[in-house]
Amino acid sequence: MALKVIGAGPGRTATFSTKFALEHLGFGPCYHMAEVFRHASRNIALWQDVADGNPDWDSIFEGFHSTTDFPASSYWRELAEYYPDAKVLLTVRDPESWFDSVSETIMSERMLGSLEGSPLMRMFKGTYLKPYGDRVHDRAFMTDWYARHNQSVIDTIPAERLLVFHPKEGWEPLCEFLGVQVPPEPFPRVNSRDELGGASDEQGGLPSDPAQLEAFAGGYIDQLKAGAFG
Template sequence: MASQPYTPKPLTDIFTSDTDIDRRKCHRTVPMKVLALGLGRTGTASLRTALKDLGFTDCYHMMSASVENPPDCLMWQDALSAKFDNEGEFGREQWDQLLGHCQAVCDWPAVAFARELIEAYPEAKVILTTREVNSWHASTMKTVDWRANDPELRFVAQFDWGSGMYYPMLRKFWDVFFKSDFRRYGKQVYHDYYAEVRSMVPADNLLEYRMGQGWEPLCEFLEVPAPKNKKFPHINDTDGFVDRCRTRNRAQMYNVLFRGFIVGSSLLAAALSACATLSRFRARLAGLAA
């Protein structure tokens, strides 16, 4: 499948505040220092905020592609095609284009490329956020698995600029990473994935971290001072995830409707103008014939 080209954000997308940066034209501007390779729903959104609080800016997360800069999804699609379909190449140069503005990366879809990221950035420290597998599976079923199968998102993606790039990438990632059946294979993939990452990273360069441990183990591992009088962030719970996704769907549908209104109004104005011109032309001909 040919690489999907970048297209600018429509001027009529006034209900969302997405940027439209073409990462294929970017390059690395800051060093990659942290690969947080724990699976999503293990506290990765909270970890992202924590890492940014510690000065690791920016920290890449699925939200970077889903709600911040949707064209990123085009490069994630390129990466997925290269790895799982043997189509094209995706190496250090491409990672620097996609993640070059970031000192850290976490969450999915990055976890699908744990080996590739470790090889691309061997100097980076690796963090594995963990969670009891049954709790993780139940949470993911209610959030990301629901999102990957959200009929409303699938419908909006047929017309909207942002979701038109995001949904195909999410669906592709979910299918290849969880063998097209998260409910059935999710827990086994969880165990296999964590075992694989542990086997790739030297113990002195790996921190296994569980939410609730606070700043101390994280800061000690990263060799940075802990923030004073600041609680460790806790965000992106299940209810909040679903509410944000539904709000996002609505905003994108409003973009589609507004674009339709503008286009429809323009066509109507053009039609009325043409009718008026034709009427004047006929009147002139009638006057000449009289």
């Protein structure tokens, strides 16, 4: 099964809302960081292989038709080459608000500290955290990285293959890009604090044990999806 849509927008660019939108339009299941967590005992090892330079994209995305979010978005260039018929979706937001968001959630000291020394953190450092090194809390560095990331996608992917998209635009541009009809339901909306950020506050971070992480993630995805179209 080949990917049909590759999400190039990093985490905290409404990637959960976009995941649910793509699934609603028939491009699911959609691979998101939460899917890494849902089957952590299998997926951490596969993404560690990516970090070690031995990606098996077919195994990672087996059963999926699209992607959003980290860690897949960090490999947009490789995936666009590996799946040449897939379209590329770049979800965007203001760089300053992006930095504020990641700093409060997925890249907060609380979140990353809860995983220090775990296999998951080793994988994180080898994949989506790798470009930042020890500068993840450096506003100027991070916002510059974010702007350069977006521009690199725009400069690399042919215009007919790329949609630069803010979910506030709703269904119309996304449906036109994918060649499908606009559905009657409202565009899915996930609370900005709920993309694994707000929920992790309750326990001081994410579980480092893969079995506990799987149990947490599975229920969490279902919970968010149930409320996304409300």
